[in-house]
Amino acid sequence: MHVDGRLLENNTLIEGDVCIVGAGAAGISMALEWDNTRYKVILLEGGGFEYDPKIQQLYAGKTTGQHYYPLMSSRLHYFGGTTGHWAGYCSPLDPIDFAKRSWVKYSGWPITREDMDPYYERAHKTLELGPYDYNMSFWQKREPAMEPLIENDTVVWNKMWQFSPPTRFGEKYKKNIVGSGNIYLYTYANVVNILTNESGSAIREVIVKNFEGKQHRVRAKHFILACCSIQNARLLLASNQQAPRGLGNDHDLVGRYFMEHLEIKSAELWLIKPAPLKLYMIDFGVTKARAELAIHSKKQEEFEILNGTVSLTPLEIARKVKPAIESWDQQDPRKSVDSFLGNIIKAEKESPQPVTGSRSYELFTRIEQAPNPSSRVTLGEEIDGLGVPRASLNWELTPLEKRSIRKIYELLGQELGRAGTGRVTLMDYLWDKNDYSWPSFTGGGWHHMGTTRMSIDPRQGVVDANCKVHGISNLFMAGASCFTTAGAPNPTLTLVALTLRLSDHLKGLMKHKA
Numbered sequence: 124m125h126v127d128g129r130l131l132e133n134n135t136l137i138e139g140d141v142c143i144v145g146a147g148a149a150g151i152s153m154a155l156e157w158d159n160t161r162y163k164v165i166l167l168e169g170g171g172f173e174y175d176p177k178i179q180q181l182y183a184g185k186t187t188g189q190h191y192y193p194l195m196s197s198r199l200h201y202f203g204g205t206t207g208h209w210a211g212y213c214s215p216l217d218p219i220d221f222a223k224r225s226w227v228k229y230s231g232w233p234i235t236r237e238d239m240d241p242y243y244e245r246a247h248k249t250l251e252l253g254p255y256d257y258n259m260s261f262w263q264k265r266e267p268a269m270e271p272l273i274e275n276d277t278v279v280w281n282k283m284w285q286f287s288p289p290t291r292f293g294e295k296y297k298k299n300i301v302g303s304g305n306i307y308l309y310t311y312a313n314v315v316n317i318l319t320n321e322s323g324s325a326i327r328e329v330i331v332k333n334f335e336g337k338q339h340r341v342r343a344k345h346f347i348l349a350c351c352s353i354q355n356a357r358l359l360l361a362s363n364q365q366a367p368r369g370l371g372n373d374h375d376l377v378g379r380y381f382m383e384h385l386e387i388k389s390a391e392l393w394l395i396k397p398a399p400l401k402l403y404m405i406d407f408g409v410t411k412a413r414a415e416l417a418i419h420s421k422k423q424e425e426f427e428i429l430n431g432t433v434s435l436t437p438l439e440i441a442r443k444v445k446p447a448i449e450s451w452d453q454q455d456p457r458k459s460v461d462s463f464l465g466n467i468i469k470a471e472k473e474s475p476q477p478v479t480g481s482r483s484y485e486l487f488t489r490i491e492q493a494p495n496p497s498s499r500v501t502l503g504e505e506i507d508g509l510g511v512p513r514a515s516l517n518w519e520l521t522p523l524e525k526r527s528i529r530k531i532y533e534l535l536g537q538e539l540g541r542a543g544t545g546r547v548t549l550m551d552y553l554w555d556k557n558d559y560s561w562p563s564f565t566g567g568g569w570h571h572m573g574t575t576r577m578s579i580d581p582r583q584g585v586v587d588a589n590c591k592v593h594g595i596s597n598l599f600m601a602g603a604s605c606f607t608t609a610g611a612p613n614p615t616l617t618l619v620a621l622t623l624r625l626s627d628h629l630k631g632l633m634k635h636k637a
């Protein structure tokens with residue numbers, strides 16, 4: 124069922140069993156799980172079915188610290204959310220990513236990769252991925268030309284990625300949501316405030332507003348915020364009528380530990396003989412799986428480094444492509460995507476690759492960022508068109524990121540040299556011993572994580588192992604804001620899996636109470 128929030132009578136009271144805020148990857152995944160159940164599910168979406176500049180403006184905000192993309196263009200604010208722009212790269216986190224690592228402060232999820240496996244498998248269906256199998260041998264059987272650069276995987280291994288079409292949630296699932304008998308989608312229903320009971324122990328209602336000057340109230344037994352990481356933190360912080368520091372923020376953690384994947388060119392690979400390196404190449408819309416090079420968890424432990432992966436692009440192409448941080452510079456996300464993709468397509472056209480492959484490749488790093496309390500989302504001084512303080516992002520890296528990248532290439536160079544395959548030359552910035560300095564082309568993957576991190580200890584995290592906000596009985600967070608650490612893979616597969624896990628937990632709770 125679909126209701127346009129602008130057409131409702133002012134001050135309508137909407138009531139249901141479950142209220143999900145935000146219809147992006149997390150919100151839609153969650154809602155679909157409840158289709159055809161006896162529960163009334165309210166799905167609140169701030170935008171409509173199409174891009175709307177006035178709604179998108181609500182995402183504008185300031186950035187400080189490490190240079191970042193404009194906040195307004197790094198997400199999409201309408202039905203389907205940022206999946207309208209995502210590229211579909213998917214891979215699960217490794218077991219070590221969930222573990223407590225003595226050399227990574229604030230690491231250690233209260234759940235393991237084993238806990239996540241059944242949900243990863245289910246998330247594969249939502250994201251239209253292939254079989255839940257990330258063994259290189261499985262994919263090599265389908266495509267024998269996928270030969271690894273390094274056979275011995277005790278230091279460097281081949282971590283597989285799968286590619287979603289990419290699923291555009293707004294297009295793929297609109298019919299299912301709108302046609303559902305028990306899911307009530309309200310568009311133009313922007314949540315601007317969350318109100319608790321007197322003691323602050325439970326959510327009473329949320330307030331939604333739109334630019335038609337209408338305001339409505341929504342009541343439910345359980346509330347799930349699925350508005351993306353920056354927005355999840357912003358809403359909790361801005362809901363400060365009853366809790367002056369914001370909801371779930373007794374320990375000043377909401378918005379802190381913002382993490383991105385640092386994405387940066389780092390080295391060149393010069394092969395002894397040209398090779399197409401099919402295992403590592405990507406052809407959008409065609410490639411179902413490919414590998415990136417990664418460091419074995421035992422070596423990460425030995426050298427006390429972060430988890431990261433290395434992708435390869437023929438050097439002739441890579442040298443012509445502008446870094447993402449330079450090409451994705453427009454406030455309007457549609458213009459940014461055009462300039463970003465246009466630049467890649469042009470470089471590929473200008474440098475067609477011979478079938479025998481290239482002799483030289485650019486090595487590009489995607490690495491987790493160490494959790495850092497100073498890397499954070501706060502409320503800015505300016506307010507948006509609906510009266511909510513805008514988000515401010517201070518993106519801050521630590522020396523561990525740079526030290527880890529340097530070590531990854533040192534190990535990779537040694538392994539390729541030993542195998543007689545080729546040699547690796549590091550970029551100048553990695554020779555600079557100042558681990559606080561980063562070159563101008565340092566970018567991120569538009570992956571926002573960690574702002575309502577998970578921990579069983581309320582002094583260490585905002586949500587518990589079931590994504591419930593500590594101290595509030597009926598408020599849950601869905602999305603990468605719950606990540607304790609980032610791992611190297613892009614976040615959407617993991618955030619959808621975590622959302623399906625949350626959905627099961629909630630169903631259990633409601634069954635119990637029925």
Ligand SMILES: Cc1cc2nc3c(=O)[nH]c(=O)nc-3n(C[C@H](O)[C@H](O)[C@H](O)COP(=O)(O)OP(=O)(O)OC[C@H]3O[C@@H](n4cnc5c(N)ncnc54)[C@H](O)[C@@H]3O)c2cc1C
Nearest residue numbers: 145147148149169200201204205210211212314602613615
């Ligand atoms: C260019 C680009 C490429 C990417 N490529 C990849 C990739 O290859 N692989 C990968 O894993 N990830 C990728 N991502 C990231 C991916 O898009 C996000 O991880 C994912 O969309 C996050 O899902 P979400 O549901 O948390 O947030 P979103 O998808 O952003 O959805 C949030 C929803 O909440 C709504 N909303 C916000 N505030 C409110 C409010 N106050 N009231 C009501 N509704 C509200 C929004 O309108 C939106 O619909 C990419 C992102 C970008 C920008």
